[in-house]
Amino acid sequence: MRVKRFFGRDSSAALQEVKLAFGKNAVVLETVQRDDVPPERRVEIVAAIDYDPGLKIERKSEKISTDIVSSRRAAALSVTSPEPDSAGNLQATDYERLQRELHSVKGMMGRLLVGSGLSEGWSHSGFADLLNQLLARKVSSEIAYDLLTQTQLELSDTAALKKRPETFIKELLKAALAGVIMRQVKVLKRSEMARVITLVGPTGVGKTTTLAKLAAAFAGAGERVSLISVDTYRLGAAAQTLEYGRRLKMPVEIVKDRKELLAALNGFAGFDRVLIDTMGRSIRDRKGLAELCRVLKVVVGETFLVLPAGIQEEDLLENLVHFRPFGGTSLLFTKLDETSCYGSILNGLRYAQMPLSFFTNGQKVPDDIEIASAERLADLLLDII
Ligand SMILES: Nc1nc2c(ncn2[C@@H]2O[C@H](COP(=O)(O)OP(=O)(O)OP(=O)(O)O)[C@@H](O)[C@H]2O)c(=O)[nH]1
Ligand SMILES: [Mg+2]
Structure with a gap:
């Protein structure tokens, strides 16, 4: 069993840290709220993974208060703490059940806050x-x-x-x-981006289209750009990247394993920018995800996790957990034109603790892309301008 302390500004932030580090089988052992520490460490959660259900752990009793802050905390605790079984032992939590409960508590919280x-x-x-x-x-x-x-x-x-x-x-x-x-909102500055950028993410979120938009933008800024497509399936994904390469007049290498990827990276050593496209992987395809992750381990550079702006919170969390091994350095949100629920962008930033890089807002290559900014996100959420 591994036990670790996690900190956050509030219980939700600390809980996200737990979920991101330990995943769905994490068990919360203790939650403490302190006022004598910096704000970002105000809530401390002790969590375990590979938790032994036979181990007896005393549960701290929580006084349920009518005060909203306390009830929020109590609600979060009741969601994250495992229930003891008839023998008084704590059982490992079930991720799907927790997600459902979390969702209903959140809805209740929203109504509670508005109504009270x-x-x-x-x-x-x-x-x-x-x-x-x-x-x-x-x-x-x-x-x-x-x-x-x-x-x-x-x-x-x-x-x-x-x-x-x-x-x-x-x-x-x-x-x-x-x-x-x-x-x-933290933003990854374009001038500070690594030379090699890899796009990863679930299926059909717009990685290849975005790669082409980025390639055109970098080339427009006078850079020599080359493209690599990691296609370990040897199916459709590569053809799309090849076609963009042809249209943008950029060299493209299609690779299927680490060795070929390394060779392609060496071959493109003289280029100002190398953009790597990967085929989408569903988070249910654990084997495929692990395989892609292994191949990409040879890449040194930036990894953008590409997600659609309208993604639901549960799906967002699951994707952040399952793509964590890829070591994302920034979040790139696509399809802003297809939603008006931009909250996922902010939720994603907070949960993943990664900066934003770009937003895409349409299918047109190369036009429908913009550099992400804090002002733009505030406007999307609040309609300021
Ligand atoms: N509305 C809208 N559609 C987009 C945007 N970006 C991409 N698309 C569309 O989304 C669809 C999938 O785009 P792809 O670039 O092929 O997605 P992908 O992530 O590479 O897909 P896989 O490689 O199969 O995982 C295409 O129809 C794109 O035109 C966007 O910002 N807005
Ligand atoms: Mg693709």
């Missing part, structure tokens, strides 16, 4: 509007709550504020929230 007059200090209706907007855009309720708490802390003189006109206060709250969101 909100947290202490959130007395202005502008907070409720913003909370509703964040939840409607599918920002996770814990993250939404956390963002609004920080927003409230930023507004020093709320009493004076109440004397101002309603619309002024709403705009001010929105601007303060936008500031809070923007400070949390």
Whole structure:
């Protein structure tokens, strides 16, 4: 059994760390909340993997309070703590059940927050509007709550504020929230990107199309660009990359194993930029994922995890867990044009602790791509501009 401590700003953030490190079979042993530590370490979770159900562990009793913060924490605890069986032993948790419970608790939390007059200090209706907007855009309720708490802390003189006109206060709250969101968004600067960039991600999310857009953008900036397609199936994926290479007048190598990949990388040593396309792998295809991961181990450079902006939170979490072995260095969100629920972008950033790199917003190559920015994400979530 491996036991490790995880930290986070709140229980949700610490829990994501647990899930990302230990995966679906992690068992939460203890959760502690402290106020005498930096904010990002306020919640500490002790979790175990390969947990021995025969081992008796005393469960801390939690006082369920009507206070929203306490009930949130208690709710999170009840979701993450395993239930004792009839013999009093703790059983390993079932991932799917937890996901379902987490989902229903989150929904309940959202309703609770909206219906209860909100947290202490959130007395202005502008907070409720913003909370509703964040939840409607599918920002996770814990993250939404956390963002609004920080927003409230930023507004020093709320009493004076109440004397101002309603619309002024709403705009001010929105601007303060936008500031809070923007400070949390890290972006991988184009000038700091590694020479070799690999795109990985689930099937059909737009990796090959995005690779072509990126190739065109880098070439447009005067770089010599070459392409590699890792196609261990020897099926369709390579043909698409070859066609883009032909249209963009860039050399393409199709490789099927580590040896061929290494040879292709050496062959492209003189290029300013090497972009590696991989075929999509479903997270259910564990063998295929592991195989692709092994092949890519020889690559030194950037790895962009490509995900569609409209991805559901549960799927987002599962993908982050299963693609973690690939060592992603940034998140790239596609198909912004196909959703209005941009909350996954923010959720993904928080859960994965990776910077953003690009957004794509349409099928057109090379036009439908943009450099991700904190301002753009805040606008997508809050309609600022
Ligand atoms: N609406 C929209 N469609 C996109 C975007 N990016 C890619 N697509 C479309 O998504 C579909 C799949 O794109 P691909 O680039 O083949 O996806 P992939 O991830 O390489 O797929 P696999 O290699 O099979 O895993 C195509 O129809 C693309 O035109 C986007 O930003 N918006
Ligand atoms: Mg592809």
